[in-house]
Amino acid sequence: MYPFTYSRATDVADAVRDKAGHGASAYLGGGTNLIDLMKYNVEQPAHLVNVAKLPLDKIEDLPDGGLRLGATATNADTAWNEQVKARYPMLNQAILAGASPQLRNAATNAGNLMQRTRCYYFYDIETPCNKREPGSGCSAIGGYNRIHAILGASEACIATHPSDMCVALAALAPTVRVSGPNGERSIAFEDFHRLPGDQPQYDNILAEGELITSLDLPEKGFAKNFTYLKLRDRHSYAFALVSVAVGLELEGNTITDARLALGGVAHKPWRDKSAEQLLKGQPATAETFGRVAAHVVANAVGQGSNDFKIELARRAIVRALQQATEGRQRATDAFLNSNP
Template sequence: MNSFSYVRVRDVSSAVNEAAMDTAAKFIAGGTNLIDLMKEDVARPDRLVDINRIPLNRIEQTSDGGLRLGALVTNSDTAYNEQVEKRYPLLSRAILSGASAQLRNMATNGGNLMQRTRCYYFYDTATPCNKREPGTGCSAIDGFNRMHAVLGTSEQCIAVFPSDMCVALAALEAIVRVTGKNGDRNIPFADFHRLPGDTPQIDTNLQPDEIITSIDLPPKGFADHHAYLKVRDRHSYAFALVSVAAALEMDGNKIKEARLALGGVAHKPWRNREAEALLKGRTVTPDNFQAVAEVIMHDAKGFGDNTFKIDLAKRAIVRALKHAAQMEARS
């Protein structure tokens, strides 16, 4: 770990001031990813701004009937929150399928959004990586790339965003509330994370002086018809090869609205609204689900070791939709 200074802040404006004063400073909350990256010398902040004592640790109703998840509520407390379990079970499922109980007790909601890729070349400072050291090249494109992206890649980077929680948040169309030097703004979840393009070192559209204050869930929780399917090398405590968050609104056997978000396949949770629209008014049949899966994965590109993800994702989409549609029948 490099040498750094440490400061503890107790309110949002002090945090914003600290970040605005020193662009090499980093916020620390749970620390489950940042401390690991510092131990590996991938992250070398010269100052840590400890935000844990800022009172952003509550889950509360919003005036529109949704739910506000404080940025500093832990992943565990969010997943087991009574309101989240009842109204947004898709989110609970997604959170509990990630990491371990210990890590979920530490990791915060804001930190989950800000975690970096687990690409092994990003972690290995002896190898070139455009995300870690821009302009050095991507070692994964012609290297071992079993875990890497098949959608939205660029010639600079094929890393995947590793979160499970964020896949559910994408499907639920959460709003990320942030505060910076220029005040507050709301970022729709789909616009929070970026595709790599020519600047893979920038993961999100959060500005350097901005801090996440909450993640707001809209009233619609899809509690009756949802599924989070995670396919991975180990049954527990492993990152997704492919994951699918499916959320449906049903009218009998007909689909009124469908949301699908994919994890493990891209640099951000992957949505395809055109494909989702194809399901509107359709009945629950394997053919209809297969057609949507084909559209979503149409432009997918494999890099050798990870090419299997394209077919795997199609099958996972079909299965997740089936589970979501059949929920009522099963209960």
């Protein structure tokens, strides 16, 4: 690990000002991802601004009926919050499907959005990686790429976003509030993360120095008909090969509203609005679900070792839609007994 300086911010303005005063710097919250990256010399900030103790850890009602999740609230506090459990159970279950209790007690909500890919080549500084060193190449393309993207990838990068929490957030469509050198602004969650294109080194659209202050959830939480399905190699402490977050509203057996998002398949949490439109007004049947799942993966492209993900995703979507229709009140989790 390279040497660095350190400071603890006293308020948001102080944090933004401190970071702006140092060139290669980073905000430090729970540090569950950043510190690992520093240990591997993948990231080498010369200065850290600790924001973990800023008064941004509250979870509170919004005037419009939504719920504000403070940026520095831990994943554990968010998952077990009574309002989250009652009104946004999909989010509760997605958070609990990720990492371990110890990590959830340290990791923050903002940090979850900011975490970086777990691509093996990104972490191995001896191998070419466009995300780590732009223009050096992508070792995953043509290499071993079992965990890599099947949707939205580019010739420059096929890495995936690792979060569980963010898949549920993609389905719930909150607003990300940030503060930076140019003031405050709000970003729709669907716009926050980027696809790789020809600049895979950028994971999101934050401007230099901007700090996440909260996630504002809308009133609608799909608390009755929902599921979060995570498929992974082992039952605990493993990232998703494919995950699916589904929220439905039903009148009888007819779908009146739908949300569908996938994890483990793209550079960002993958919400498919066209699939949601295909669900609306349709009967909640196996035939409908199969047609929608086929639509979602129609443009999926495997890279060899991860070809199995296309069929896995199709089946996972059908299963998740069925579970949401049945109104199961907790997420399901599955692991693969063999390595396809």
